[in-house]
Amino acid sequence: MTKHSIADxxxxxxxxxxxxxxxxxxxxxxxxxxxxxxxxxxxxxxDLTTLEGKDTPGKVASLCHKARQPSDDATIPPVAAVCIYPxxxxxxxxxxxxxxxxxxxxxxxxxxxxxxxxxxxxEVKYAVNAGADxxxxxxxxxxxxxxEYDAVQDEIAAVVEACxxxxxxxxxxxxxxxxxxxxxxASFIAMQVLRAGDFIKTSTGKAGGSATLANTQVMLEAxxxxxxxxxxxxxxxxxxxxxxxxxxxxxxxxxxxxxxxAWLNSSRYRFGASSLLNDLLRQIHKEKHGAYQAPxxxxxxxxSY
Amino acid sequence: xxxxIPVVKTPKVxxxxxxxxxxxxxxxxxxxxGGQFVANVPQCTRKDLRNAVEAAAKAGPGWSAxxxxxxxxxxxxxxxxxxxxxxxxxxxxxxxxxEWTTAAEREVAESVDRLVHYAGWADKYEQVLGSANPVAxxxxxxxxxxxxxxxxxxASDASPLLGLITQIAATIVSGNTIVxxxxxxTPYPAITLGEMLATSDLPGGVxxxxxxxxxxxxxxxxxxTHIRGIDAVATGDDATSLRRGAADSVKRVKVRxxxxxxxxxxxxxxxxxxxxxxxxxxxxxxxx
Numbered sequence: 001m002t003k004h005s006i007a008d009x010x011x012x013x014x015x016x017x018x019x020x021x022x023x024x025x026x027x028x029x030x031x032x033x034x035x036x037x038x039x040x041x042x043x044x045x046x047d048l049t050t051l052e053g054k055d056t057p058g059k060v061a062s063l064c065h066k067a068r069q070p071s072d073d074a075t076i077p078p079v080a081a082v083c084i085y086p087x088x089x090x091x092x093x094x095x096x097x098x099x100x101x102x103x104x105x106x107x108x109x110x111x112x113x114x115x116x117x118x119x120x121x122x123e124v125k126y127a128v129n130a131g132a133d134x135x136x137x138x139x140x141x142x143x144x145x146x147x148e149y150d151a152v153q154d155e156i157a158a159v160v161e162a163c164x165x166x167x168x169x170x171x172x173x174x175x176x177x178x179x180x181x182x183x184x185x186a187s188f189i190a191m192q193v194l195r196a197g198d199f200i201k202t203s204t205g206k207a208g209g210s211a212t213l214a215n216t217q218v219m220l221e222a223x224x225x226x227x228x229x230x231x232x233x234x235x236x237x238x239x240x241x242x243x244x245x246x247x248x249x250x251x252x253x254x255x256x257x258x259x260x261x262a263w264l265n266s267s268r269y270r271f272g273a274s275s276l277l278n279d280l281l282r283q284i285h286k287e288k289h290g291a292y293q294a295p296x297x298x299x300x301x302x303x304s305y
Numbered sequence: 306x307x308x309x310i311p312v313v314k315t316p317k318v319x320x321x322x323x324x325x326x327x328x329x330x331x332x333x334x335x336x337x338x339g340g341q342f343v344a345n346v347p348q349c350t351r352k353d354l355r356n357a358v359e360a361a362a363k364a365g366p367g368w369s370a371x372x373x374x375x376x377x378x379x380x381x382x383x384x385x386x387x388x389x390x391x392x393x394x395x396x397x398x399x400x401x402x403x404e405w406t407t408a409a410e411r412e413v414a415e416s417v418d419r420l421v422h423y424a425g426w427a428d429k430y431e432q433v434l435g436s437a438n439p440v441a442x443x444x445x446x447x448x449x450x451x452x453x454x455x456x457x458x459x460a461s462d463a464s465p466l467l468g469l470i471t472q473i474a475a476t477i478v479s480g481n482t483i484v485x486x487x488x489x490x491t492p493y494p495a496i497t498l499g500e501m502l503a504t505s506d507l508p509g510g511v512x513x514x515x516x517x518x519x520x521x522x523x524x525x526x527x528x529x530t531h532i533r534g535i536d537a538v539a540t541g542d543d544a545t546s547l548r549r550g551a552a553d554s555v556k557r558v559k560v561r562x563x564x565x566x567x568x569x570x571x572x573x574x575x576x577x578x579x580x581x582x583x584x585x586x587x588x589x590x591x592x593x
Contacts, residue, residue, distance in 0.1 A: 291554065292355050294531035295362075305365035305454055 006149065006185040011225070013180035013218050022213035025253045032287060035249065039284045042248040042276075043076055045266045047104055047237065049083040049274045051111075051205065057091040060084055064095035066300050071281045073288075079277065080266035081134060085110075086123060089130040104134035104169070108159060111173075111204035113138040117155055124162040134167040135159070136272075138204060139186065141176045149189055157193040169199035169237055169270075172219070175209025180218045187222035191234050199235035201272065210240025211272075213250060220258040227259075236263070239272025245283040248276060275302060316346045316492075318516055319499030320353070321360030322509015327517070328352050335493055337400045346492050349517035351525040354484065357513040358531050361455045361482040364510025369452045369480030377427030380474060383505040384420035387498075391417070394497055398466060401491050415568055416470045422573050423474035430479065430578045438586070445589040450582040452480035453557065457526040459519065459537035459547075465491040466498065467567045472536050473512055475577040481534075484513045486526070492516040523547060530554040534581050538563055557581065 007013075030038065048067045050059060060082075067079045081102035082092055092103045105127040109115035124135055137159050144152045160168055170190040174183050190200050200219055202211040216238045223234050236259075238251060248271060255263050263269050278298045285293050295303040317324035326332075329352070332345035347353075368376070387394065391413045398409035405412070431450055438446040456476050461468035465488040476483050487495030499514045515522075523543050526535060527550020534557040537547055544560045551558045559580045566572065 291528035291530060291550075292358070292525070297530060303362065305362050305369070 005181070006147075007181040010181075010185045010188045010222075013184050015180055018180060018217055018221075019214050022217050022254065025213060025257070026250050028253050030249060030253075036284065036287050038249050038252050039245055039280050039287070040075075040077060041264060042245070042252060042271065043070060043280050043284075044078070044080060045270050046079040046277050046280075047081045047083040047239075047270045047272045048079045048277055049205070049239075049272055051083070051085060051106060055085060055088060057088065060088045060091045061095055062300065064092055064101075066277070067096070067101050068099055070277055071285075071298065073281075073284070076281065076284065080270055083136060083272060086127040086130060086132070089127060089132050093131045102133040102167075103131060104136055105130075105132040106136045106138075106204075107132075108137040110136070110138055110171075111206035113140050114142070117158065120155075121158055121162045124159055128162070128164055128166050132166055134169060135163050136169045136171060136201060138171045138173060139190065141173055144177065144182070144186060144189075149185070152186075153189045153193055156190055160193055160195065160198070167198055168194065169201045169235075170194065171201045171204055171239075173204055173207055174202050174211075174215040174219075175207050180215070183215055183218045184222050187219050188226060191222070191226045191232070194232075194234055196232050197235065197267065199237045199270065201237040201239055203238075203240040203272075205240035205272065211238035211242060213254060216251065217254055217258065220254060224259055233262070233268060235268040235270065237270040237272055242271055242273050243275050243279060245276070245279045248280060313344065316344050316496045316516075317499075318347050318349060318353075318496070318514055319502060320357045320510075320513045320515065321363070322503070324499070324503070328356070333518075335401075335491075338403050343400065343493065346496065346516050349515040349522065351522065353515055353517075354486075354522055354525050355529070357484040357515055358455055358529060360510040360513055361484050362531060364508055365452070365454060365480075365482045368477070368482055368508060368511045371480075373428040373431065376478060376480065377424045379506045380420055380427060380478060381424035383502065383507060384417050384424060386501045386505045387413070387420065388417045390501060394466065394494065394501075397494050397497050401465075401493060411568075412464070412467050416467045419467065419471050419573060420474050423478045423578075426575060426578060427478050430575050430582075433575045434579055434582060434584075440588070443591045445591060446586065447589070448584050448586045450479065451585055453581045453583055454481065454533035455531055456481045456483045456534040456536060456581050457529075457532045458483050458485035459523065459526065459535070459539055459543075460485055460488045460495065461538040461561075461563065461565070461567070462488045462490045463563055464565075464567045466494045468538065468565070469495055469498065471567055471572055471577070475573075476536060476581050477511055479578055479582050481581050482511045482513075484515065484526075484532070486519065486522055487514055487516045489517070489519050519543060524550060527551055528554055530556075532556060535559065536580065537561065538565065 081104045083104040086105045107123040107127045108120040172186045282293045327347040327349045329350045331348040333348045394413045395409045398405040436448045440446040458472045527547045536559045538561045
């Protein structure tokens with residue numbers, strides 16, 4: 001008798017196949033009109049993020065203004081959401097109350113998740129009561145890696161309940177899950193207790209590894225298989241390490257070719273990013289006006305040289 | 306002993322501290338002075354130029370934060386590398402033009418001396434260009450220099466080594482970083498220079514050298530807003546295109562004539578450094 005593997009329950013991932021597949025996504029020739037559409041769409045999918053110990057109400061206020069009007073070009077849409085720590089939700093509400101921009105808050109002892117379930121659920125409730133529209137939770141990787149899959153799922157189900165009407169995004173922290181098989185399994189474990197319109201998300205951005213086209217592709221295919229099985233559409237949010245417009249277009253190619261047009265909007269696809277937005281604006285400006293732009297021509301830029 | 310199969314070097318461009326091909330995969334052939342094919346050299350595109358600008362911008366904060374003394378040491382180290390490989394560079398020059406048969410050795414020696422010259426200026430130009438200004442109030446008033454940022458260089462065809470080295474050294478000494486377009490007709494010495502830069506202590510990205518067609522790349526040099534200054538050997542349409550694009554993106558342009566004598570004393574000195582520094586004047590209360 002062979003040892004039971006998690007891949008027996010949810011299907012195995014062909015590592016070479018998936019990496020060859022995603023390598024092809026980076027070779028598509030995208031013409032100017034499509035590129036502009038892609039760049040604008042990517043802007044509308046950004047969860048503009050600041051998750052630093054040094055975040056202040058002032059920083060969040062300027063982030064919210066940036067989220068509402070990313071640039072002085074009026075044709076550029078606002079971003080999908082801002083993503084912040086729970087203690088700053090009230091500040092964000094002040095600046096976003098009359099806008100379509102969602103307030104996403106991390107919760108559940110982000111980024112490690114290493115606290116008691118009770119405390120994590122309380123944090124979720126605190127964030128929802130403070131006015132968060134969306135909750136980004138982390139799964140219990142320690143529990144997952146020790147094989148306690150049912151317990152992991154029960155915890156996610158408890159968080160779903162604590163969310164009430166708020167949308168939930170489940171961070172798998174793929175770089176800590178070691179294998180693609182585990183990423184696929186964790187995706188299913190989460191999706192089985194999620195509601196239509198909830199998301200699964202690659203990373204916290206705080207661990208060593210971050211989103212890659214390959215681990216995102218594993219999750220996209222899990223979403224597709226789950227949708228074909230159950231009819232429940234789950235959203236996808238790659239996060240961490242997506243800094244350039246070019247990368248964002250590669251990710252959109254992957255969505256288009258795996259899940260189709262129904263997922264090419266901010267209700268089913270998001271980018272968790274901070275510096276990506278300005279690179280998108282830079283490339284949009286370049287496509288429209290022809291000249292390459294310096295990064296510090298855009299607000300909130302980190303670069304000054 | 307059996308005849309060996311010749312091992313010929315693949316010329317690549319030096320960008321961000323690495324040797325790369327053009328993202329387009331394009332190349333153009335270079336021939337020696339006898340018309341014999343020598344190698345295929347990367348024909349860089351405006352995307353390659355954009356990437357080189359990114360590399361230069363990334364290297365900028367670190368390079369400009371080094372002490373002037375340390376920048377001087379590093380430029381001197383580059384002189385040492387060129388001196389040690391003078392024979393190689395001399396033979397590269399000789400290969401491409403009959404007139405270099407006798408002049409190549411001098412061109413290389415003068416290039417080494419030019420680097421030493423600017424290495425010396427590294428911790429001295431500030432004393433000449435900066436000033437303590439008299440003001441009628443209880444303040445110290447200083448004018449100090451700062452690097453401009455990423456500078457584009459369009460190299461000379463007539464002096465593919467000494468000209469390029471003069472433009473590079475006078476620009477990086479003050480903390481600028483550069484993207485240089487090598488001579489289109491004689492790109493090979495610049496490629497060899499890239500290999501010497503890589504073995505000096507110069508951090509990757511401070512000097513980026515690309516090869517390709519002037520006509521294709523000059524408009525992008527001119528309009529790219531992240532390039533804050535241009536030092537170009539150019540005439541006619543090229544010069545006009547540079548000035549027009551630079552006016553749009555508000556950058557400094559230094560246009561040099563192709564017949565410039567790079568050996569002359571006038572091709573070196575602190576006023577060559579002055580083209581690409583910004584002046585900052587600060588008021589500081591006395592006793593505060």
